[in-house]
Amino acid sequence: MNDLNDMLYFAEVVERGGFAAAGRALGIPKSRLSRRVAELEGRLGVRLLQRTTRKLSLTEVGEAYLRHCQVMRDAAQAAADTVAQVQTAPCGTLRVSCPVTLAQTVLGALMPVYLARHPQVRVDMQVTNRPVDLVEESIDVALRVRSSLDDSGSMVVKRLDISRQVLVASPELLRRQGRPTRLEELERIDSLAMSSVDGRSSLRLTGPEGQHYTLQHQPRYVVDDLLTLKFAVLAGTGMGWLPDYMCHDELADGRMVHLLPGWSPPPGVVHAVFPSRRGLSPAVRSFLDFLAETLPGSSEAVGRGREGGRAAQP
Numbered sequence: 001m002n003d004l005n006d007m008l009y010f011a012e013v014v015e016r017g018g019f020a021a022a023g024r025a026l027g028i029p030k031s032r033l034s035r036r037v038a039e040l041e042g043r044l045g046v047r048l049l050q051r052t053t054r055k056l057s058l059t060e061v062g063e064a065y066l067r068h069c070q071v072m073r074d075a076a077q078a079a080a081d082t083v084a085q086v087q088t089a090p091c092g093t094l095r096v097s098c099p100v101t102l103a104q105t106v107l108g109a110l111m112p113v114y115l116a117r118h119p120q121v122r123v124d125m126q127v128t129n130r131p132v133d134l135v136e137e138s139i140d141v142a143l144r145v146r147s148s149l150d151d152s153g154s155m156v157v158k159r160l161d162i163s164r165q166v167l168v169a170s171p172e173l174l175r176r177q178g179r180p181t182r183l184e185e186l187e188r189i190d191s192l193a194m195s196s197v198d199g200r201s202s203l204r205l206t207g208p209e210g211q212h213y214t215l216q217h218q219p220r221y222v223v224d225d226l227l228t229l230k231f232a233v234l235a236g237t238g239m240g241w242l243p244d245y246m247c248h249d250e251l252a253d254g255r256m257v258h259l260l261p262g263w264s265p266p267p268g269v270v271h272a273v274f275p276s277r278r279g280l281s282p283a284v285r286s287f288l289d290f291l292a293e294t295l296p297g298s299s300e301a302v303g304r305g306r307e308g309g310r311a312a313q314p
Contacts (some may be wrong), residue, residue: 004293013033013037014056017055059276096142097142099124100129100227102155111123141273145270147269167240169233169238173237177189195224196218196219203215234250234255
């Protein structure tokens with residue numbers, strides 16, 4: 001029977017893209033890993049990996065063997081996790097990365113609720129819009145809002161919510177310039193944008209019946225920060241597109257007006273990214289479960305947390 005550790009080593013090497021990265025993750029010298037995988041190939045009598053000076057690639061039989069290694073490894077870890085969940089309360093340090101706007105408008109209000117539920121957990125959260133390397137930077141969970149999940153690489157992805165953008169304006173702006181009822185009328189309204197090219201900005205919109213329209217406009221104010229853009233909308237500087245979770249309260253109390261509600265850009269997927277389902281600590285697992293519970297309908301969840309209602313109960 002094959003050494004099950006060698007099957008684990010082989011899976012780690014493939015998933016992490018090389019012996020050096022796998023060695024760092026496992027705490028094993030690169031040379032030892034390379035020797036163990038070579039010995040595994042020798043016992044099996046087949047080549048599992050094609051090695052070049054630049055990269056590794058799987059052979060056809062290597063692809064099939066990898067699937068069995070992953071199933072074996074994940075089953076063993078799941079058994080260990082089952083015991084750990086019973087025996088261990090969430091504790092220790094949880095390292096999280098979160099985009100600036102999501103932290104300022106949603107997660108900032110929810111984190112005290114999570115910490116109150118799990119008093120033995122410490123959180124080290126990086127609030128940043130830059131892409132983070134979870135493995136290199138020892139990040140347990142990275143939160144992201146993107147239109148596609150295709151660029152998450154080998155990371156595990158947990159979908160949490162959908163963020164839709166809405167076109168909003170202040171009542172004061174609409175009193176000055178009128179309320180548009182058709183897409184073509186947007187051109188006469190002062191606008192805001194996150195970016196522009198040669199003074200113009202464009203946005204692809206989808207209508208209530210699946211129609212498509214490319215909105216071209218010349219923004220009066222361009223700013224690459226959503227919270228700053230929101231302040232400009234409230235001040236009546238122009239109309240702008242904002243994620244729905246950023247303007248729920250303002251729409252409810254009349255400080256903002258939702259324009260042309262049937263039209264919107266592609267939605268963003270709010271999701272958590274983490275290195276692997278196996279070996280999740282109780283702290284990481286509890287955090288992911290908490291996000292799954294509270295983030296859907298994020299504006300309402302934040303409101304409940306502030307009021308000490310259902311979301312704030314331990």
